[in-house]
Amino acid sequence: MTAAPVSRDVTAVQGFRDLMSAFPTGVSVITALDADGAPHGMTCTSLTSVAADPPTLLVCLNLRSGTLAAVRDSGGFAVNLLHTNGKRAAELFSSAAPERFTRLPWRPSAEVGAPLLVEDAFATAECVVAGLHVVEDHAIVIGKVVDVGQREDDPLLYGFRSFSSWER
Template sequence: MTESSISMPDVCSPNEFRSLMSEFPSGVAIVTTLDDERRPWGMTCSALCSLTPNPPTLLVCLRAESPTLDAILRRGTFAVNLLHGGAQSVAELFSSRMSVPERFESVDWSAGPSGPHLTRHAHAIADCRVARTADGDSHLVLFGRVGGVTQRRGHAPLLYGRRRYHTWPQ
């Protein structure tokens, strides 16, 4: 068989793609920021990965029409709150259609240098500055330069895969 005889479809269906990606479990994070009036914004995000340790940079992908993304781009900073296993309800809250102010009224948070810290619900928090962005069609890729890290030991990470939440065994 030669390369030219291999037929590959142009693109799979959105349902096939979602099914594929559900087989790749990931940690669960809430990306947060403050707007110009110091109001908190945030959303659940599982599209997060490390890019390089030098300089420390991570990637997050957010929906292009997200008001949280708009606030991040205006401010230039964001926090990545990595949720622990006891924070499933918070992950669900921040992925819901509930208005953003109501979300923050339902959780404890404190103002961090780059955005709200969900200290009771996160086992690790990264404070980031937007280094650059890249177009991802329906999403925007943010390159976040990590300026500071806060960690709380003794908490197992919250994971999401196969369309269910799980906790990493300790």
């Protein structure tokens, strides 16, 4: 069986973006330290579990991302799941704003040293890179979870190109 050619049709790309925007998901900020110890982070909705034993997850990061470079440099990263009041962090880390880590409080994680967003995240996972696979313009980064933290709060959601919440 021959694979169908990849479409570069603008209509197909927009249709795909519309499709994915209709799939609400939680909002996270992926963080890591580069080789010089500088923090990097980006908003990410491409996050999923892979296995429960051992705990493993994956994130998809753009190949041009400084965060991906930092993940490669350090061999680890943190997943910061944002709560309903974390919209400010989601917007900040999806922008090209300089010095983003000076604009909100964070601390280094205990296991891998990656930034934890102490006010905007209700749950965190520290991960060691267990694999990386490049697909088109993104890398699928497999993370072995080495530590988790969580407090009671409601998650920030993103779908239909807007933020929302899921209240219990």
